[in-house]
Amino acid sequence: EGTLHVYCYTLFPLPTPMTADISLLNSTANTLAQRKAFRGPQSGKFAELDDRIYEYVIEKRRDAMPITREIIRLRALELAKELHIPTNEFKASTGWCTRMMRRKGLTLRRRTSPSRYVLKLRKTHSYPLDQIGNADQTPVFFDMPTSVTVAKKGDKSVIVRSTGNEKNRFAVMLACLADGTKPPPYVILKHKTMPKETMPAGIIVRAQEKGWMDTDLVVDWLKVVWGRRRGALHKKINMLVLDAFRGHLTEPVKTQLRKMNGDLVIIPGGMTSQLQVLDVVVNKSFKDNLRKRYTEWLLSGDHSLTPTGKLQKPAVHLLCTWILQAWDAISQESIIHGFKKCCISNALDGSEDDILWEGLVEHHDKGVAENDDVEDVH
Template structure:
């Protein structure tokens, strides 16, 4: 406001105001109240939906319905998979602190940006989570807990090579029902979209329903209902 009042046009129009203006806390509070402004806690950037969301959503729904009518999938043969980052230090945004402190610190281990990837798969029941760590191989002397699958990748993320491992894993998981029509629903992450990956899925009897880019927050069941409770439990 002080910078605005120093502009020549403003001085010409409001010379009496510029000389007497006091940028007090009361003035600031009245200004914010007048324009319905308030101090807010920092929030994450929300995903903005595309302008053609309704059209994309309608086309995707029709495609899935067409697959279901054509192949008559049993519900236990409709699969959904999704990857998500899990942070080693999942610090809360809240802490207990004496009243009146102007600066609030939250204790952490300086690992709040270090993460690994967890891949979840569900259908009628869930499959064991697959954890992908940022390593080339299993560190010497480490022992894995039961009930999870651990893979390694240099960046700690899913790529085309690990997608082939994932398909081989499912090849063993569904070997008892090779001729039953099955559908896999996943998002349009780049590692999912290689022609070789789609071909490998089709070879083990999976039809693919790829969620269009921008519709994950609407059409990805794991993202909507499972990922947050999973992280909350962690």
Template structure:
């Protein structure tokens, strides 16, 4: 049995050539001349204006009609409403909103799955793109290879000497976060030069989050340092350790508190088995009192050389970004539907400190063990 004939396709330039010939002669002559049917000639003449507006190499004229028009309309309305209010709209938010609407309206969304191809066509239909701000990367040292090799040699030497268990190999890093966690990307119509993202006005106010994890995939309690002189009279959620500092960052006292309340209380930490702690060259990590405290709790320190944290620090390599992305998603949801308070002048206040702690705890807990294990292997630790 002969295979079925494949349907031919014709580019817009060819169709216009046929149309021009038909205008000079007639439809039958054009069909004979170019080996097409007279019906095709009729259709192409009727769509001449659209064909002229198409790229010459394009064959099909897609109309962009949505398969689920009601769902499409509601998602588009959500995007427009959020952007007009200055809220960040991510691709994931569009997908989740569409799935939620489809679940609530099954009659208008039969077999809808929010696939990547649906999202791509939705963007094209509504003239949407992702907008992103620029980012400055960390400057790497000139003797990069030598420093990386030296660090790895030291880590391997310590591993061979002490035979640490995976649960005794940890990485700790401080990361600065803002009260307003405005995203780098938002869905927005094409062409506009000014992209507004609504905030509470506290995007320059920051706090420090101290994250730590071990090579077996365990995540330690995050430590959160707020820029204050006194501890706020709030009931903070279980799952984090809160500290205050006048400058809002880690100092020698903060390191002491972290070692006593987080590192020493990790699973198996009370036994004080010989362990390895990988961290950067922050001044507070290298003081004599910090070194003495590490020795008392039987912990060796592997200090990452300056400029190499983006290459050999597990938290920087694979974990900080997903953590901050998850925290930012919660902030975006809070901006849209969270409980807020306002000043007498009508300005929105930043999230309460306990609310920020909840953001941090949930974002950190949402990262699975496999994601934690991967960067230790990648960094050669």
């Protein structure tokens, strides 16, 4: 716009007063264009409603929940009913939503890419590879029968023996570091109290009524597993990558990690199959190794029977032994490669970015579909 006025003035000289008016107009326009701060009313007609909406947004974002304008407008209509605001006075319009967001300092933000955030943290803190970790809990069942078996061709039914505990499960929290280190497994039994069995060395066992991680157990895991890795005693700066499980996002967990000089990176829901090392290179191999040991135990005949003649489920200490063996079978090289595959420990100069496109994980058949008629598997 300024160039255009200079060009016109060169060809057709204007009177001095008119030139001054144009300069003043340009100055005012530029000032308005550069003004970004909200200069409207600092409180709306329904201030309490605005406050309640703001608190709602902050609460949900604290748990990393996505909030859209539509969600805000729907929530506003619900709150308007609670506050007895007449429907003819408040419509939760798009314009109201925009003005309320400006008043409260809210805006639409694009989701931060985890890999970009990790890269930024690594450039800032230069974490050693033995201070970059990933952890995840995975369910383990007392019965792990294979989905296929060798049988006579043409059989109408194929039965695989089990102990009848296919639905009884517990959880295992596994963790690995970018240098290939494998901290001890952390087992959460579905019990109110700890069993009296003696557990093998090298594994940590806890009891929880639902058999799953909660905030208290995540904090405990940080203390007894993450807090005992090499360098933890000296509080070396570290980075821990977790999924968006609610128990990972609570304030006690964040506080404990801050005490340990750690940075928390959360993988968004739906992205763990690409960005979580344990999902990419560990969990399937770990489960396959567990199933192998379960099958060997089933074939060995070295198990007890119930009073009704059924197989007893494997003892907890035996399952813990299998977990240790399956965990030991995971190679350090695959873990190191997995961190690079997930773009967590790649060279910062970009020289290892090609690893992202390598076919590290082979796609396996998902098993035979469950049909009324048994299919032959060749």
